[in-house]
Amino acid sequence: MLVEGVLLAFVIRYRRGKRARAAEGPQIHGAVRLEIGWTVLPVVILAAIGSFVFYKLPGISNAPAASAADQSSITIEGRQFYWMFHYPNGAVSFGTMVAPANEVVHEAIYSPDNDVSHSWWVPNLGGQVDTIPGRTNETWFQAPPGTYIARCAELCGVQHALMTAHVRVVPRSEYEQFIAQRKADQRGVTLGKEEFDYVCTSCHRLNETYIGPALGGNPLLKDRKGIEDILRRGVGKMPAVASDWTEAQIDALVNYTKTLKKTSGG
Ligand code: CUA
Numbered sequence: 692m693l694v695e696g697v698l699l700a701f702v703i704r705y706r707r708g709k710r711a712r713a714a715e716g717p718q719i720h721g722a723v724r725l726e727i728g729w730t731v732l733p734v735v736i737l738a739a740i741g742s743f744v745f746y747k748l749p750g751i752s753n754a755p756a757a758s759a760a761d762q763s764s765i766t767i768e769g770r771q772f773y774w775m776f777h778y779p780n781g782a783v784s785f786g787t788m789v790a791p792a793n794e795v796v797h798e799a800i801y802s803p804d805n806d807v808s809h810s811w812w813v814p815n816l817g818g819q820v821d822t823i824p825g826r827t828n829e830t831w832f833q834a835p836p837g838t839y840i841a842r843c844a845e846l847c848g849v850q851h852a853l854m855t856a857h858v859r860v861v862p863r864s865e866y867e868q869f870i871a872q873r874k875a876d877q878r879g880v881t882l883g884k885e886e887f888d889y890v891c892t893s894c895h896r897l898n899e900t901y902i903g904p905a906l907g908g909n910p911l912l913k914d915r916k917g918i919e920d921i922l923r924r925g926v927g928k929m930p931a932v933a934s935d936w937t938e939a940q941i942d943a944l945v946n947y948t949k950t951l952k953k954t955s956g957g
Contacts, residue, residue, distance in 0.1 A: 769809030883947025
């Protein structure tokens, strides 16, 4: 408003009118105070903004100080097309990350070398952090109990739009119970079902062709070795979705897929 207003006012106020086209305006030379003013004022403004930014910067990039005892660290792996969470005791979860409430939670975020770039984004807990194959980015949060929605914020392929997750922030005792249970039941169908629901069903259905072929009745669902080969190496358009899973994780999946009936579920 200010700039356009002044511009219009000057265009009208100083228009040529009836003066000759070649007539020159008054020749003014030098306005020392004005020139010093329009030099010094921007310098002062920019210096003030710059100082403020550098004053605030350390507090923005560093996690608040906390004793080692009440911190935890969770590794977040982005893959086509799911999120896998690794906990300090070696347990894993898919699709839902469980984290302790009201304490600093460090997040190490990456994609494996054979995957593509994704972006971990929990809008209510902070900004987007890219997952870049071959490098680890770090961030942190400290949140009250609740469930927070996470999204992949980097176009990463055909099922990018489905690459959602939840962060379930719970009291520390509940968090510790969760990761202990997961560790104790590394080959269980609870994990297997989670793997199937978050990883396989990104692209497959039991009864119909989706992104990939229907899985119902496929003998591979009961074939530990056959499933492992495909999951670790990929086939055709299917990426090597489980290239870095542990043997226990593959066992968990097969323990679950063995229970699937040809037409059960979606
Ligand atoms: Cu992963 Cu978009």
